[in-house]
Amino acid sequence: MAVTSQQLSSSLATLIETLRERLGAAQVLTGDDVASRQVDWLSRASCRAAAIVRPGTPEQVAEVLALCHQARQPIVTHGGLTGLVHGAEAAPDELALSLERLAAIEEIDPVAGTITVQAGAPLQKVQEAAREVGMQFALDLGARGSCSIGGNIATNAGGNRVIRYGMMRQQVLGLEAVLADGQVISAMSPMLKNNAGYDLKQLFIGSEGTLGVVTRAVLKLQPALGDTRTALVACPDFTSMTSLLTHLRDSLGGSLAAFEAMWQNHFALITEQERHQPPLDADAPYYALVESLANDEDHHRQQFEAALEASVEQGWVVDAVIAQSESQRDKLWAIRDDIEGLVEALSPIMAFDVSLPIGEMQDYVAEVQARLEARWPQMRLAVFGHLGDGNLHLSVGVGSDDPDTRHEVEGCLYEPLARVKGSISAEHGIGLEKRDWLSISRSPEELALMATLKRTLDPHGLLNRHKVVPWTAPQT
Amino acid sequence: MAVTSQQLSSSLATLIETLRERLGAAQVLTGDDVASRQVDWLSRASCRAAAIVRPGTPEQVAEVLALCHQARQPIVTHGGLTGLVHGAEAAPDELALSLERLAAIEEIDPVAGTITVQAGAPLQKVQEAAREVGMQFALDLGARGSCSIGGNIATNAGGNRVIRYGMMRQQVLGLEAVLADGQVISAMSPMLKNNAGYDLKQLFIGSEGTLGVVTRAVLKLQPALGDTRTALVACPDFTSMTSLLTHLRDSLGGSLAAFEAMWQNHFALITEQERHQPPLDADAPYYALVESLANDEDHHRQQFEAALEASVEQGWVVDAVIAQSESQRDKLWAIRDDIEGLVEALSPIMAFDVSLPIGEMQDYVAEVQARLEARWPQMRLAVFGHLGDGNLHLSVGVGSDDPDTRHEVEGCLYEPLARVKGSISAEHGIGLEKRDWLSISRSPEELALMATLKRTLDPHGLLNRHKVVPWTAPQT
Incomplete structure (x- = not known):
């Protein structure tokens, strides 16, 4: 027998009442206290859950979940709400379980x-x-x-x-x-x-x-490692950038801690904005922000500088600036970290997070660019990423982000990943946003095993229903 | 309906015939070719499986498993047969699946x-x-x-x-x-x-x-890291040894690659054997073999020696030898690695592999020793381990290793772990040997979830049946 929305409402109201009794009224938010919370950093969408429940101890989390289980009430867990794939979205007949009071x-x-x-x-x-x-x-x-x-x-x-x-x-x-x-x-x-x-x-x-x-x-x-060395370098081509990566990885003896690659389209787009003073000219095809962590200042500085000098001699680096102070370091990172600058320049922005073998990256970005340009000649694309991890972040502006456009853009980005065994999510996760593209990166057997695990651990689909794994109500 | 042993035999014979046809007769070993294989390095026990099946490709592994699944035939997977917890043991009505030909x-x-x-x-x-x-x-x-x-x-x-x-x-x-x-x-x-x-x-x-x-x-x-620095040091007490560990971990900037602690009982037992030339006197309560890997010879040598000198000054180290050549390094490691020496000295040996918080180790070893001595005044105990990982290997000789004695010794070693949230297996695994002690380290809820996973992925209990998770035939 299917549960009607009328019945659900009434049982949900009863459950909310019970939760108020157990946790204290102040720990079960409703109305404006719910709607005033943003669950999506990019879209600024509001929380739509029936209530936000805030247990204060791990034991209370268990109690809340046991009560929800009895009532077959789906919940969405909330952490810091900084996700990018709609993982925190809740439907009006769901509860949000916020762990904000569990912060010890x-x-x-x-x-x-x-x-x-x-x-x-x-x-x-x-x-x-x-x-x-x-x-x-x-x-x-x-x-x-x-x-x-x-x-x-x-x-x-x-x-x-x-x-x-x-x-x-x-x-x-x-x-x-x-x-x-x-x-x-x-x-x-x-x-x-x-x-x-x-x-x-x-x-x-x-x-x-x-x-x-x-x-x-x-x-x-x-x-703790007390000495940080940071540089921004310009590379004449992609192969030089990967040679630089390999060279630093090997010659710094495991101290390399960041290798943030920026395609020219990203570097130019950010540094042309007024708040940045471009530390290097924006005419090179690739840039890399590299950082090394060690604990022996003199030796580490020598080692880092020697590694960069060798890279210049090899022609892998055509221009470079080494941070001489913490504030210079902050300015270099501000270029890489300026997500708001990206959002502004590409608005409405669509942000992607993929991974693929480094050897395939150059062709992949070229193919994505060609696909997007063929459809939206005025589109703007900015590419940066954690090169050493095989992780690229692509930001796209095509003038619209309505659902159909979004789906078309996703196709341009995700379809070329299938051939190179890439991943549609390197670090952001799947949430709701990427769920229907999962078959690009996972085989039918893998998807079936994921569904089996979900069914085994959460047979009623109460935890973050519809996220990652599709949910269909069981036949009754 | 229960399967009788008569029926199983006949269906197993049919399956073996089918496997010969699919893989080639040479790839399905029976008789002496099976019995001549040792499945246990310590006890030298022979393989008792009905046959050893040797697929040559991943696809053939899938084919073998599909056939076994159809026949509800349990199998035991064999790798290099170097395990220490009876994970490779097979019953006479089981097949061994050897992956030795999948070595590309x-x-x-x-x-x-x-x-x-x-x-x-x-x-x-x-x-x-x-x-x-x-x-x-x-x-x-x-x-x-x-x-x-x-x-x-x-x-x-x-x-x-x-x-x-x-x-x-x-x-x-x-x-x-x-x-x-x-x-x-x-x-x-x-x-x-x-x-x-x-x-x-x-x-x-x-x-x-x-x-x-x-x-x-x-x-x-x-x-690759080209420069290896190795030293054997003697410490005056346990706190000094943990101070040394913390100091090396921090001052070597992440280069520390091994910190092998030896209690005096282990160091003395090995170095008193003729084939070793003791590099240090055996009168200190603790020894540590420490090794650091980096890629910059001069700086690394200085850094390593300075870190050890500082430890001597602090009183954490009372005696030390630094390897000056590869052959000296080999000799130091030979003390730590001399498992055969242990086996010889403690025969019949019982070998344990536990982990626990470093802060609890000293008391734990003292408690184990007291328990063993109370029961077997002549017992010998040797303790070494990867201190930085919280991992201790305890070797025990009490003069017998019959099942009842073994169980009693296991109790002396495992029971004290419950209080300190230790693990009955740091790295060897559970196999058959430790399965019935798992509740020392895992809660009833964890054991139930493990059983649920096993039932979900292997409902007929065909893969390494009885290992790790208990197996009972489903009611029919």
């Missing part, structure tokens, strides 16, 4: 190199806690002030230092997650090595909240 | 830093292939010449360099696995970053062949 740092152990945190803790708070004990937390991305550790885990966040430290998955030693029925899976192992049975935490990392709600985690800390 | 290195890409290999390739072959293109494959362990990449993946192997490069899981970019029904899950992504849906490969890494058979993988390579 529970423990930090500098000898073991671990930190134990609740899922709602902002990334920056974790980074600062690590610094206070003389260590560092390796994940870093632009949204650090707002994004939450739980969201970083659920989306397997990437960011600026993947080439050196890996993605969020590599930083997680243990975690605790609540299943759709309210059962708590506590896999809070603090050890680097633990082969006692299946590594269940992997199920919850990168599955975007569709298999469980992450409530706590034990994260790995890294030794 | 399919592709190597030094720019992307990837290598594509078949599961049966020995680890050492992969290491050598990486060296030939000027890179390195990071996983390294004593069994390198025999163990296979597929086995390394299935068991999430650890080894000597985890502190620097992580476990096998961190080296795997993509993989292909065959499910129990013969379906192929091809997740051969070559990219460092890929968030396009659930990361299915994680299911097959470390699950010891119970959820699928790994056939191929794309592995990550690391920059």
